[in-house]
Amino acid sequence: MFHPDGPTLFELAHQALSSTRRGYDLLAEKFDFTPFRTPDAILDAVAAHLAGSSGDGLDVCCGTGAGAAMLREVLDGRVVGVDWSEGMLEVARRNVPDVTFEQGDAMALPYRESFDVAVSFGAFGHFRVGEQPLLLAGIHRALRPGGRFVFVTSEHPGPFNRTAFVYRVFNWVMKVRNRLLQPPFVMYYLNFLLPEAQQRLEAAGFEVEVRPLSADGPFSRARLVIATKR
Numbered sequence: 001m002f003h004p005d006g007p008t009l010f011e012l013a014h015q016a017l018s019s020t021r022r023g024y025d026l027l028a029e030k031f032d033f034t035p036f037r038t039p040d041a042i043l044d045a046v047a048a049h050l051a052g053s054s055g056d057g058l059d060v061c062c063g064t065g066a067g068a069a070m071l072r073e074v075l076d077g078r079v080v081g082v083d084w085s086e087g088m089l090e091v092a093r094r095n096v097p098d099v100t101f102e103q104g105d106a107m108a109l110p111y112r113e114s115f116d117v118a119v120s121f122g123a124f125g126h127f128r129v130g131e132q133p134l135l136l137a138g139i140h141r142a143l144r145p146g147g148r149f150v151f152v153t154s155e156h157p158g159p160f161n162r163t164a165f166v167y168r169v170f171n172w173v174m175k176v177r178n179r180l181l182q183p184p185f186v187m188y189y190l191n192f193l194l195p196e197a198q199q200r201l202e203a204a205g206f207e208v209e210v211r212p213l214s215a216d217g218p219f220s221r222a223r224l225v226i227a228t229k230r
Contacts (some may be wrong), residue, residue, distance in 0.1 A: 006033035019183035020126060024063075025087030031064050032091070038121040042152050042222070043070045045213050046119065049150065049224060050074045055116025058082070058142055059099075060106050060135075061123030065092030068099045071119060080115070082106060107131060109138035118142060118149045124192035132192065136204035140229055149206065149227040152213055155194045157221075164190060194223060201227045 007015070007030045015023040024031070031037060047070050057071035062081030071079045081101045083089050089101045104110065106123070118139050127135050139149050157164035167189035178184040192200075198208045206227035213222035 003033035006030050016177070016185055017181065018185065020186045021084050023185055024085035028064065028085060028087035028091050031088065032066075032095075036122065037064070038066050039219075041217075041219060042121070042213070043067065045219070045224065046070065046150055046152065047074050049211075049226070050117060053117060055144075055147075056080075056114065058111070058115040058118040058139075060109070060118060060120040060139060061126065062092055062101065063088050063122070065096040065099065065101070067119050067121045068092065068101070069096045071117065072096060072099055075117060077116070082109065107134040107138060109142050111138075111142035113142070113144045115142050116144055116147045118147065120149075120151050124151075124153070125188050126186050127191070128186065128188075129191075132200055133204065136200060136206075140205050143229045145229055147229045149201075149225075149229075151225055152222050153193055153197055153225060154221050154223055156190070194225075197225065201225075205230055 007027060011026070011030070015026050018026060027034070043066060051074055053074055054076050056077035057075045057079045059068040059071060059079070059081040062068050062083045065081055068079055068081040079099045081092055081099055082104045083092070083101070084103070084105060086103050089103055092099070092101045107127070143149065171188045171190065174185065174187060178186070194210065198210065201208050207230055209226045209228075211224045211226070213219050213224045
C-alpha cells in the first residue's frame with residue numbers, strides 16, 4: 001500500500017488519534033510516500049486544461065505543494081499555497097521554493113479578488129457538509145471576476161460499488177471515533193460529489209462546467225469541474 005519510506009501502521013494510528021491539524025503535522029515528512037498524495041495523472045490532466053492560462057494562482061489546502069507546483073508550471077503570475085498544517089507547509093516550502101506558502105484556515109481565506117485560478121486537491125473530505133459554504137464563499141471572494149476554481153471529483157458511486165462500501169465503513173469508523181475522542185480528526189470520503197457539489201457551487205455564485213477527466217483508465221469515473229466566478 002505504501003512506499004517503503006512511507007508511514008508505519010503505528011504512525012497512521014497515531015495520526016488518526018490526533019486532531020486534524022496535528023495529525024497532518026505528524027504525517028508531513030512522509031506524506032508524499034502515501035496514496036493520499038494526489039496522483040500525477042490527475043495533476044497532469046488539470047495542467048492540460050489550464051495550459052495557456054495567465055495570472056495568479058491559489059492552491060487551497062495545498063499540503064506538501066503538489067498542486068502549487070503544477071500551478072507554478074502553467075501560470076505566469078504569483079502562486080500562493082494555503083494550508084492549516086505548518087508541518088505540511090514546511091515540506092511544501094522545500095518542495096516548491098518559488099511559491100509563497102501561508103498558514104491559514106481555508107474557511108477564513110483573507111484574500112479579495114486576488115487570484116485568477118484556484119485549485120484544491122484531496123481536501124474536501126476535511127470539511128463537513130455544513131462547512132462547505134464557508135469554504136466556497138472564501139474561494140469565490142479570493143477570485144477576480146471571471147476567475148476559475150478548478151478541481152476533480154466524481155459522481156456518486158452505485159450502491160453496490162465495492163470501493164464505495166469500504167469508504168462508507170471508514171466514514172462510520174471516523175464518526176464513532178469523533179464521538180468518543182476529542183479533538184476530532186475530520187476526514188470523510190464520498191464528500192463533495194456531483195451533483196450536490198455543482199449545486200453548492202452555483203449557490204456560491206459560480207457558473208459550473210463538468211467534463212470527464214479521462215475517457216478510460218483508473219480515473220475514467222473522475223470529473224473535472226471548472227467553476228467560474230460570475
